[in-house]
Each structure stands twice: as structure tokens, then as C-alpha cells.
Amino acid sequence: MKKYLLAGAAALTCFFAGISVCSAQTALFIYNDGVGTPNQGTYSAGSSFTFSINLAFTPGGNVSNLEGLSYWFTQRSPVGAPFNFAITLRDVTGSPFTDLQTPGLTYPQNLNPTNANDLGALLASGATPLGAGTYFVANITISIANTAAPGEYVISNTTAGGKTSVITDSAGHTFAIPEADYIIDVVPEPATWLAPSLGLAALLFSQRRRIFRLWRAA
Numbered sequence: 352m353k354k355y356l357l358a359g360a361a362a363l364t365c366f367f368a369g370i371s372v373c374s375a376q377t378a379l380f381i382y383n384d385g386v387g388t389p390n391q392g393t394y395s396a397g398s399s400f401t402f403s404i405n406l407a408f409t410p411g412g413n414v415s416n417l418e419g420l421s422y423w424f425t426q427r428s429p430v431g432a433p434f435n436f437a438i439t440l441r442d443v444t445g446s447p448f449t450d451l452q453t454p455g456l457t458y459p460q461n462l463n464p465t466n467a468n469d470l471g472a473l474l475a476s477g478a479t480p481l482g483a484g485t486y487f488v489a490n491i492t493i494s495i496a497n498t499a500a501p502g503e504y505v506i507s508n509t510t511a512g513g514k515t516s517v518i519t520d521s522a523g524h525t526f527a528i529p530e531a532d533y534i535i536d537v538v539p540e541p542a543t544w545l546a547p548s549l550g551l552a553a554l555l556f557s558q559r560r561r562i563f564r565l566w567r568a569a
Contacts, residue, residue, distance in 0.1 A: 376409060376410055376411030376412045376414045376526055377407065377408065377409040377411070378406060378407070378408050378409075378417075378420075378518045378526055378528045378529075379407040379528070379529060380404055380405070380406060380422075380488075380516075380528060380531035381404070381405040381406070381407060381485070381531070382402045382403070382404060382531060382533050383402060383403050383405070384400060384401065384402040384403075384533075385402075385403075389402075390402075390531070390532065390533050390534065391533070391534040391535075391536070392533075392534075392535060393536040393537075393538055394495055394535060394536070394537060394538070395495075395537070395538055395539065395540045396435075396495055396496065396497055396498065396499040396500075396501075396537055396539070396540055397495060397496070397497040397499075397540060398494075398495055399439065399492055399493060399494045399495065400493055400495075401440075401490055401491065401492045401493075402490070402493075402533060403487065403488075403489070403490050403491075404487075404488040404489050404490075404491060405485050405486065405487055405488060406420065406485065406486050406488050406528075407484075407485045408481065408483060408484060408485070408486065408518065409483045410483060410520075412526075413524045414518070414520045414524050414526050415480075415520050415521070415522065415524075416480035416481060416482060416520045416521055417480060417481040417482070417486070417518055417519075417520060418473055418480045418481070418519055418520055418521045419448060419450070419452075419471065419472060419473030419474060419518070419519050420448065420471040420472070420488070420516070420518045420519065420528070421452055421469045421471035421516060421517055421519075422469070422470050422471050422508050422509065422516035422517075422528065423466050423468075423469065423470060423508065423509040423514045423516060424438065424462055424465065424466055424470070424491070424506055424507065424508060424509070425462060425464045425465040425466075425506065425507060425508075425509050426462045426463075426464040426465075426504065426506055427464075427505040427506060427507045427530075427532060428503075428504060428505040429504070430464075431464075432463075433496075433498070433499075434461065434462055434463040434464055435495055435496040435498070435499035435504065435537075436461075436493055436495060436496070436504070436506060436535075437458075437459035437460060437461045437462060437466075437493070437494050437496075438459065438460035438462070438466055438470070438491060438492065439458050439459050439460075439492050439493070439494045440458065440490075440491070440492035441456060441470050441489050441490075441491055441492075442489060442490040442491075442492075443472060443489045444490075445487055446472070446486070446487045446488055446489055447474055447475070447478065447481065447486060447487075448471070448473060448474060448486075448488060448489075449472060449474075449475050450472055450473040450474065450475055450476060451471075451472045452469040452470070452471045452472055452473070453468040453469050453470070456468055456470075459494065462506060465509055465514055470489070470491075471488075471516075472488075472489075473519075480520065480521040493506070495535070495537060499537050501537050501539055502536075502537055503534060503535070503536055503537075504534070504535040504536075505532050505533070505534055505535070506532070506533050506535065507530050507531055507532045507533065508528055508530065508531055510527065510528075510529065510530045515527050516528040
């Protein structure tokens with residue numbers, strides 16, 4: 352039977368209070384969009400982008416290995432509406448985590464501010480739990496609303512509440528995944544600044560011709 356992961360009180364207490372028995376374990380998300388700064392990109396409103404998620408894992412405390420994870424994304428900044436981002440694809444091709452927590456995931460998964468369904472997965476049935484290492488989780492594609500205003504936005508994995516992102520080991524122990532941010536710089540669409548630029552160029556050209564005619568007439 353599939354094990355749906357929930358961030359139990361013990362796991363959250365362990366993570367937030369920093370109890371010594373749990374302090375050795377780590378589970379960190381690493382994002383990479385393949386261009387420039389791995390966890391940051393510049394895009395126009397109405398466009399889409401894709402970044403990979405890798406999970407850096409070290410066992411410790413009561414978490415002895417890695418068998419799966421649950422995670423969601425949220426619009427971290429700005430806080431509150433408008434919510435301009437939606438997940439349009441989760442691709443686990445090439446990941447060891449293929450037993451999906453939400454197999455029939457429907458799109459778009461709007462970040463308002465958090466997407467609705469668990470994006471995580473477990474190892475394939477019968478697979479040996481993983482030890483320390485960095486493991487590919489998925490490629491995530493995000494769309495930006497046409498109406499998104501220029502500016503900086505931050506999305507991240509969830510870290511609190513009923514949708515806390517967690518890992519689990521083969522014994523069912525969980526550990527909350529700390530916040531990992533992806534920074535989005537939204538810029539105006541090319542059409543919105545190209546038209547004024549062309550208008551200015553045309554004006555300068557016409558003024559140049561006028562000055563040239565006046566000079567010849569003199």
C-alpha cells in the first residue's frame with residue numbers, strides 16, 4: 352500500500368526545536384534551471400520555465416535512510432494575491448522516486464498561494480532505500496500569468512501546516528525539508544517596450560530628415 356507522507360508532530364518538533372538526536376540529518380532541495388544562477392531566472396509575463404529539483408540527503412537521528420518524499424510549492428513573496436504562477440508539469444523521468452503520491456495529477460496546479468496536490472513520490476516497490484547522496488527528484492515547469500506585473504517574486508517548497516514538505520525513511524520516520532527558494536524576475540514582454548522604442552526611432556529619423564531639408568534650403 353502506498354504510504355502517504357504526513358509531517359507528524361514529532362517530526363515538526365524535531366525540525367523546529369533542533370533536538371540534538373535529530374540534528375545530524377539533512378534533506379535539502381537544490382534547484383537548477385540550467386541558465387546562469389541555478390535558482391534564479393528572468394522571464395516575461397505569459398512565459399514558462401523549467402527547473403530541476405535534486406535532494407541532498409544525509410541520514411541521522413531517527414532517519415536511517417531515504418525512501419520517499421512529499422512536497423508542495425508556494426508563492427513566498429509577495430505575500431497574498433495576486434497569485435501569478437502555476438505548475439503545468441511534473442516530470443519524474445530519470446528519478447528513483449517514481450511511485451507517485453498523486454498519480455493522476457491534474458494541471459494547472461495553481462499556486463494560490465500553494466498548489467493543491469502532493470508532488471512527491473516513493474521509490475519503486477521493492478527498491479532498496481537510499482543512503483547519503485544527492486538524488487534527482489523531478490523537473491518542474493511553471494507558467495507565469497499574462498497579467499503578472501514586473502518585479503521580483505519568490506516561490507519555494509512548503510515548510511509549515513498540513514502541506515509541510517517532508518522526507519521519509521523505510522521505517523516511516525519523517526523529517527521536514529527546509530525552505531529552498533527559487534527567485535523569479537518578471538520583466539515586461541518585448542512587445543511592450545519595442546513599440547515605444549520604434550516610435551522614438553521613427554521620430555528621430557523624421558526630425559533628422561527635416562533638419563537636413565532646412566540645411567539644404569539655406
